[in-house]
Amino acid sequence: MRTVEELIELANTHLGTALAATDAEAELTELAEWDSVHLLRLVALLEQELGRPVAVDAVLRARSLRDIWAVAVGT
Amino acid sequence: MAITLGPAADERTAETFARPVRVSGPEGPWERVREAVERHGSVIVHARLAQWLPDDLEDPRLRPLLGPDHARFRKMTHPQVRARFVASRLLLKHVACAVIEAAPETVELAYKPGGRPYLRGLDQIDISLSHTEDLLLVGLTRRGWIGVDAEAKDRPMLGLGTENQVCTPYERRTLAQIAEERRNAALVRLWTLKEAYSKAIGQGMRFRFTEFGFSPQDRNVQVLRPDGAPGTGAEWAFHTCLIDRAYTVSVALFDAGFGDTDDTAAATMLDAGLIAALVDGTGEGDRGE
Numbered sequence: 427m428r429t430v431e432e433l434i435e436l437a438n439t440h441l442g443t444a445l446a447a448t449d450a451e452a453e454l455t456e457l458a459e460w461d462s463v464h465l466l467r468l469v470a471l472l473e474q475e476l477g478r479p480v481a482v483d484a485v486l487r488a489r490s491l492r493d494i495w496a497v498a499v500g501t
Numbered sequence: 502m503a504i505t506l507g508p509a510a511d512e513r514t515a516e517t518f519a520r521p522v523r524v525s526g527p528e529g530p531w532e533r534v535r536e537a538v539e540r541h542g543s544v545i546v547h548a549r550l551a552q553w554l555p556d557d558l559e560d561p562r563l564r565p566l567l568g569p570d571h572a573r574f575r576k577m578t579h580p581q582v583r584a585r586f587v588a589s590r591l592l593l594k595h596v597a598c599a600v601i602e603a604a605p606e607t608v609e610l611a612y613k614p615g616g617r618p619y620l621r622g623l624d625q626i627d628i629s630l631s632h633t634e635d636l637l638l639v640g641l642t643r644r645g646w647i648g649v650d651a652e653a654k655d656r657p658m659l660g661l662g663t664e665n666q667v668c669t670p671y672e673r674r675t676l677a678q679i680a681e682e683r684r685n686a687a688l689v690r691l692w693t694l695k696e697a698y699s700k701a702i703g704q705g706m707r708f709r710f711t712e713f714g715f716s717p718q719d720r721n722v723q724v725l726r727p728d729g730a731p732g733t734g735a736e737w738a739f740h741t742c743l744i745d746r747a748y749t750v751s752v753a754l755f756d757a758g759f760g761d762t763d764d765t766a767a768a769t770m771l772d773a774g775l776i777a778a779l780v781d782g783t784g785e786g787d788r789g790e
Contacts, residue, residue: 455582456577456578456579456582457579457582458579458581458582458585459581461633462696463652463656463658463663463692466663466666466667466710467661467662467663469666470661470662470663470665470666471662473662474662482666482709483709
């Protein structure tokens with residue numbers, strides 16, 4: 427997974443969301459269709475995609491999709 | 502293994518929680534809300550977003566109603582997020598003000614680090630807020646701490662990899678013993694209980710959901726350690742019910758031993774420092790007494 431856009435595509439494909447690339451920087455609390463169930467499902471998807479555990483504690487502190495992506499790819 | 506998602510199943514739970522009250526708009530029924538608090542010390546209120554959404558989100562009267570939240574609201578851009586924000590805050594404020602018998606403009610909603618809402622100056626009342634789809638849910642207690650959570654009862658959660666992020670080993674074992682057609686609903690119930698408990702203790706999801714659990718039974722519910730051993734005592738009470746046959750709603754309540762305060766009018770619920778500041782207008786209060 428090289429870009430946050432790929433993370434957004436992953437979410438849209440598996441979570442049924444309709445997130446746009448421009449949502450990458452938005453506060454998660456201001457994404458209309460985003461909630462805590464989505465967050466944990468995304469963690470599971472990322473672990474499956476990356477083939478390794480993702481730091482859930484850090485993901486839970488993330489404020490945006492870009493933050494989540496950064497945690498997932500370890501930047 | 503039976504799972505009860507209906508009304509309270511045992512006397513202790515039935516005594517702790519009143520049946521959730523539907524509040525279809527600013528007209529109430531507030532007497533039922535006050536009765537619930539008077540008899541049980543707590544109340545759960547539910548409503549639909551459209552019932553609490555002002556016709557005009559640019560109405561200047563929203564500024565005093567939302568208080569400091571108005572600045573945050575103004576920065577929001579997504580119409581659905583703005584609508585949900587306004588409607589949920591109006592509902593929460595009206596519930597609180599019905600209980601303390603004050604005007605919504607006089608109560609300030611504030612947030613602790615981590616986002617937990619509280620009513621500034623009303624230190625004997627605890628509140629919790631949840632929403633899912635167009636359902637709004639408010640919990641209020643004068644007994645201690647409260648957390649509420651709602652989720653669509655048939656929201657797909659099972660088999661999507663979330664069990665490992667959500668469940669303790671004990672919960673995974675007990676879920677596997679539940680009939681397949683009821684297993685997803687049982688997981689949704691566990692999820693809402695965990696969310697409600699996390700909100701009540703002010704941790705949100707920072708307290709890993711795999712570090713504490715619940716039993717699939719809705720009788721004498723208590724927090725369990727990952728291996729299924731008891732984790733909390735009688736000071737905590739939990740309850741799950743269905744609202745409109747569509748939403749699983751859970752409540753977590755910590756009884757801090759505040760006792761049965763019959764008088765919840767504003768003058769007695771406001772903390773002394775705030776009352777002094779309001780009376781002398783200096784913001785400092787009378788520190789000489």
